[in-house]
Amino acid sequence: MDDELIAASLELLRHGPPGTVRRELSGEHRLIPLAVDVNGDVAVTVFVRRLRCGLLSGMPGVEEAHFQRRDGTWAYLGGGAGGPFDDYPLSDRPPAASQHGYLSADGFGQVSLNKTHRLPWPTRYAFHATVRASAEVYQLQAGTRRLSVPFHGYAVLTWANRRGPTVEALDRDGTRLASMDLNRDPLEPRHHRFPLR
Numbered sequence: 295m296d297d298e299l300i301a302a303s304l305e306l307l308r309h310g311p312p313g314t315v316r317r318e319l320s321g322e323h324r325l326i327p328l329a330v331d332v333n334g335d336v337a338v339t340v341f342v343r344r345l346r347c348g349l350l351s352g353m354p355g356v357e358e359a360h361f362q363r364r365d366g367t368w369a370y371l372g373g374g375a376g377g378p379f380d381d382y383p384l385s386d387r388p389p390a391a392s393q394h395g396y397l398s399a400d401g402f403g404q405v406s407l408n409k410t411h412r413l414p415w416p417t418r419y420a421f422h423a424t425v426r427a428s429a430e431v432y433q434l435q436a437g438t439r440r441l442s443v444p445f446h447g448y449a450v451l452t453w454a455n456r457r458g459p460t461v462e463a464l465d466r467d468g469t470r471l472a473s474m475d476l477n478r479d480p481l482e483p484r485h486h487r488f489p490l491r
Contacts, residue, residue, distance in 0.1 A: 296359075296373075298324070298325065299325065299341065299343075299357060299359055299373070300359065300370050302325045302327070302339075302341065303339040303341075303359045303361065303368075303370075304368060306327050306330045306339050307330065307332065307337055307339065307361065307368055310330065311327055311329075311330055311444065312327065315327060315384065315444065315445075315446075316384075317383045317384040317385070318382075318383040318384075319342065319343065319344060319354060319382075324343060324344070325341045325342070325343045325357075326341060326342040326343070326384065327339070327340075327341055328340040328341055328342050328356065328446070328448050328450075329424065329444075329448050329449050329450040330450065331422070331441065331449070331450045331451050331452045332452075333439065333451075333452050333453055333454070334363075334454065335362055335363040335364075335454070336360070336361070336362055336363075336407070336420040336452050336453070336454045337360070337361040337362075337363075337368065337452060338358055338359065338360050338361070338403075338420075338422040338450050338452040339358065339359045339361075339450075340356060340357070340358050340424060340448070340450045341356070341357050341358075341359075342354055342355070342356060342357075342379055342382060342384070343355065343357050345375060345377050345378075346375075350377045350378055353377050353378040353379075354377065354378060354379045354382035355375055355376055355377025355378060355379050356375065356376055356377060356379050356401075356424075357373060357374070357375040358373045358374050358375070358403060358422070358424075358450075359372075359373040360372055360373055360403075360405040360420055360422070360452075362407055362420065371405045371406070371407070371420070372405045372406075373405075374403055376401070381446065384445075384446045385446065386429065386445050386446070387426065387427060387428055387429045387431075387443075387445065387446055387447030388428060388429060388447075389428055389429045389430065390428035390429070390430055390471075393426065393428055395428070395472060396427065396428045396430060396431055396463040396471045396472035397425055397426070397427055397428070397431070397461065397463050397472055397473075397474045398425065398426050399423060399424075399425055399474065399476070400423075400424040400425060400426050400448070401423070401424045402421070402422070402423050402424075402476075403421070403422050404419045404420065404421045404422070405419065405420050406418070406419055407419060407420055407454065418454065419454075419456075420452055420453070420454050421452065421453055421454075421456075421458060422450055422451065422452040422453075423450070423451050423458065423461075423476045424448060424449070424450045425448075425449055425450075425451070425461065425474065426447045426448050426449075427443045427447045427449060427463055428447065428463075429447070430463075430465055430471060431443050431447070431463040431464065431465065431471060432464055432465055432466040433464045433468075434449055434451070434461050434462065434463060434464070435461065435462045435464055436451050436459040436460070436461045436462075436476075437459055440464075451476065453476075457477050458475070458476035458477040459476055459477075460473055460474070460475045460476065460477070461473065461474050461476060
């Protein structure tokens, strides 16, 4: 368990994204908040930080932390890391023409919501998708939720049922620019059938 990541995540969940975000990591700023989403009793935070182990140790990467509200407090469920993060240091988001559209999916993840389980069924999961919006996008809409898009364009969306939301990219006037269906079956790879011998 990473106490620094959990503390930074809980701060992000309490106060939301800061008004200004650093573009580079430093000794004093070892985590840069990239995105946060709260959807009912599930939440996910995403940070840029230097990876701590493996072949990419020391390189900037992305680290996610998943939470579930239990008895009025956020319980840490787990997370993941990946890298290298190609958009480091953080820069302004590119226009749609240079990133092949208004929205692009950057990654998906999931975590079990069950406190303890021995078998993978009937476990409930929380899912998330990290997306990047182009410079023309002002807000993202998923159902009734609206998320502001920061200067770098990264956002994360989380949900607790198997069907992912459709996210819409909106311009400053609220006009729909594009949509992306995040529905997929994250458990699908587990259902491969193997021949019996």
